[in-house]
Amino acid sequence: MADQILNKIYVKVWRQNSPKAKGRFETYTVENVSQGSSFLEMIDILNDKLILDGKDPIAFDHDCREGICGMCSMYINGHAHGPDTEVTTCQLHMRKFHEGQTIVIEPWRSAAFPVIKDLMVDRSAFEKIQQAGGYVSVNTGGVPDGNTILIRQEDAEEAMDAAACIGCGACVATCKNSSAMLFVAAKVSQFAKLPQGKIEAKKRAKAMVAKMDELGFGNCTNTGACEMACPKSISIAHIARLNREYLTARFSD
Amino acid sequence: MSSFLSASIGRKFLMSLTGLFLVSFLCIHLTLNLFLTFDDSGDLFNQAAHFMATNPFIRVMEPLLALGFVIHIIWSGLITLDNMRARPQKYAYGDSLLSWWAPSKNMFILGALVLTFLVIHIMNFWVKMKLTGDPLLTNVTVGGVEMHNAYALVSALFRNPLYDLIYVLGGILVGLHISHGFWSAFQTIGLSNQIWISRLKTVAVTIGVVFGVGFSYIPLYFLIKF
Numbered sequence: 001m002a003d004q005i006l007n008k009i010y011v012k013v014w015r016q017n018s019p020k021a022k023g024r025f026e027t028y029t030v031e032n033v034s035q036g037s038s039f040l041e042m043i044d045i046l047n048d049k050l051i052l053d054g055k056d057p058i059a060f061d062h063d064c065r066e067g068i069c070g071m072c073s074m075y076i077n078g079h080a081h082g083p084d085t086e087v088t089t090c091q092l093h094m095r096k097f098h099e100g101q102t103i104v105i106e107p108w109r110s111a112a113f114p115v116i117k118d119l120m121v122d123r124s125a126f127e128k129i130q131q132a133g134g135y136v137s138v139n140t141g142g143v144p145d146g147n148t149i150l151i152r153q154e155d156a157e158e159a160m161d162a163a164a165c166i167g168c169g170a171c172v173a174t175c176k177n178s179s180a181m182l183f184v185a186a187k188v189s190q191f192a193k194l195p196q197g198k199i200e201a202k203k204r205a206k207a208m209v210a211k212m213d214e215l216g217f218g219n220c221t222n223t224g225a226c227e228m229a230c231p232k233s234i235s236i237a238h239i240a241r242l243n244r245e246y247l248t249a250r251f252s253d
Numbered sequence: 254m255s256s257f258l259s260a261s262i263g264r265k266f267l268m269s270l271t272g273l274f275l276v277s278f279l280c281i282h283l284t285l286n287l288f289l290t291f292d293d294s295g296d297l298f299n300q301a302a303h304f305m306a307t308n309p310f311i312r313v314m315e316p317l318l319a320l321g322f323v324i325h326i327i328w329s330g331l332i333t334l335d336n337m338r339a340r341p342q343k344y345a346y347g348d349s350l351l352s353w354w355a356p357s358k359n360m361f362i363l364g365a366l367v368l369t370f371l372v373i374h375i376m377n378f379w380v381k382m383k384l385t386g387d388p389l390l391t392n393v394t395v396g397g398v399e400m401h402n403a404y405a406l407v408s409a410l411f412r413n414p415l416y417d418l419i420y421v422l423g424g425i426l427v428g429l430h431i432s433h434g435f436w437s438a439f440q441t442i443g444l445s446n447q448i449w450i451s452r453l454k455t456v457a458v459t460i461g462v463v464f465g466v467g468f469s470y471i472p473l474y475f476l477i478k479f
Contacts, residue, residue: 179261218336221332
């Protein structure tokens, strides 16, 4: 079936010239958008029109456009990454919207993610948390033969599920407290389940939580909104593991 | 240790422990209160109240309970303030992943309402029984032991429909608060995983319903019966 054409939609988007500038919403009309196009392609079409009109195009983060880089951060109609589930904004299709609809686009809103321009936010807070302990620094040697390090299937699966986190920040954007617990939990969990990561597990949990607190993220109140918004469906069961890792690390000091 | 109690997980750990402690108190409280509905002469409830007032273990636990409430309330304020600071600019379009009434989203408001109820509740009973006394609070002799007629105080209060309404609401609010708080506490302590998360959620909702229905049943019993 051929894709339908949306004759006219309205895009109400957050415009902010610089980090310190006062932002405002502006509404644009976009015409003749195929429902088969992606959401970012619709923004591209709008930006083309803005450039032709001699206006400043909308600044937004994007890179791979296949759902693995985690760059496209847009809060669309009250949902991080838009109304679809388990997708990033770049994987969202215009068929999720209807003729004449007004689409509201906002940047991630969090004290820890300041707006740089329009829809771009500074997510270097996540890098800082990673730098605090999201790595393995023990010498794991060369490439081992298959199955020399035995790992239970369940552990490997859970570690892989956690490692699916692309660090997009939808959890922080969605959480009513702007908590980064799902992100930190995923980064701690992906190592905590594997032998190479267990050696530094205690140090890692403490350092990453301390950095998270320092950067101004809120406290987790277990609402579970983060896992609903997560494009990779990372479970809040990982948050329970992070809590366990952190508490055992603190109490064994 | 002070750094632990100011860290995000440390503070929530304290909320969880005090919360579970308060749930254990509510279990005893509800059990004893249900005696009100088993024996309309009031003897059974008076004996239970007398036991609680004189039992040395309960006497020791009373200040601990107060401390539990104080810590739970103060830390909830600290955490909520912190959470509000984490998002200085709100979304224009809000969020709709969780429904507006979801207890998990409204724990602070539910807690504040429960606290308001608690103040009324303490004024109604604890203050009269322990401090000021009340004309209704005469002494009765049950099984050869002299004790306060706490039953008279309760049954008189519950003849007022306004108080019945307040107590029914109080019961429902506590139930809603616990329907999220109970499993959330286990999650924060780290005693949860992929399998147990749904089990704990079911247990939490069950406990919430038991508390909600149980505490609301007592004033309704008095309202309908008398």
